[in-house]
Amino acid sequence: MYFSAVLASADTFFFLAPSGEQNVNDAGLWKRFSSYYNGGDDWEFYVFPEGSDNRIELDKGNHRAGAIDADQSQGITADSDVIINRYKLGEVQSDGSVAFGGSTIEPKSLVFTDSFTARNMYVRINDRVNVNFADAEEININLASINLSQIAHTYLAKTTAGRVNINVSGSFTFTCPRNQSGCNLDVGAYDGFIDSVSADSFNMRENVLDLTVNMYVYKADFASTRITNTLEGGKTSLVLNVGKLDPLESAIYSLGTARKNAGDAITVDFGMVDPGSLSAGEYKIVSIDEWSEGFAKSGLSDFDLRADIFDANGIEHSFAWDGQNLTLTVVPEPAAFAAAFGALALVLAARRRMKQF
Secondary structure: OOOEEEEEEEEEEOOOOOOOOOEOOHHHHHHEEEEOOOOEEEEEEEEOOOOOOHHHHHHHEEEEEEEEOOOOOOOOOOEEEEEEOOOOEEEOOOOOOOOOOOOOOOEEEEEEOOOEEEEEEEEOOOOOEEEEEEEEEEEEEEEEEEEEEEOOOOEEOOOOEEEEEEEEEEEEEEEEOOOOEEEEEEEEOEEEEEEEEEEEEEEOOOOOOOOEEEEEOOOOEEEEOOOOOOOOOOOEEEEOOOOOOOOOOOEEEEOEEOOOOOOEEEEOOOOOOOOOHHOOEEEEEEEOOOEOOOOOOOOOOOOEOOOOOHOOOOEEEEEEEEOOOOEEEEOOOOOHHHHHHHHHHHHHHEEEEEEEH
């Protein structure tokens, strides 16, 4: 999300919600700014009252800040930038200045009850944020970019049986605190896979001490993926969970131009696959393009494959990596082979009888 670090009017909306669980689709919780300053620290965003635009530069200190517009008739559109940030509300003093002595307000639990469209979304919540998708037949999140900033623990969970699709035409960026261990970004959950996630770029902070990205997605499509870690002793782990297997032409996880540290392994977990739904054939699991970095040309050293569920159910299988595609091959059971050959024998016999006549 890119704003110039100057005071200016913009089509920018701020989520002025109380602490606790809040509905992101509640239009009454969004306030349009008449002026917005993006040049300061977002640890606490300073929200100025209506008509106090002229006090922003004087009273904001080293904080990002914006003034509430007196006209709130315009709603959020595909051209709007939206901000969800821990904040303080300013109060006008007797001398005309604006003071921020109140408590910090922080909506840590966000719920989408319907589809949501905006341009750029910026989220800055301390330590942890839960993003849930409530009961709806289908929820589509359509954004030009999303930046989840300085959040140690982020969970995007689908809690119902409806479809959830996250569509980002630009960058999907996650920047957790640099020196904190145990940071995580969970997209989906073991009991609630996100149906699809797409982005032009999927970028994790590079200089981080400890980050695990857990993907529970039926279909992910990124033009580029960055999971490199440049911090000495730092670790970034990517876990790709497979919820169902379909013989698709494209991979479940299409990572595009993917960059990772050479020697790091991507975990692929099949523990949530229904063995009874499998049929013999090839399944494309992960794909990257020819410009990717940190991957071997062959072998399986780039992956930690957790496929015990196949062995436990007697499913004969194999994996292959050709430098760009990770493929699972499921071999038919002996009974299936016998049935197939039996059917073929019947067809050949029928053809021979027809030739005799």
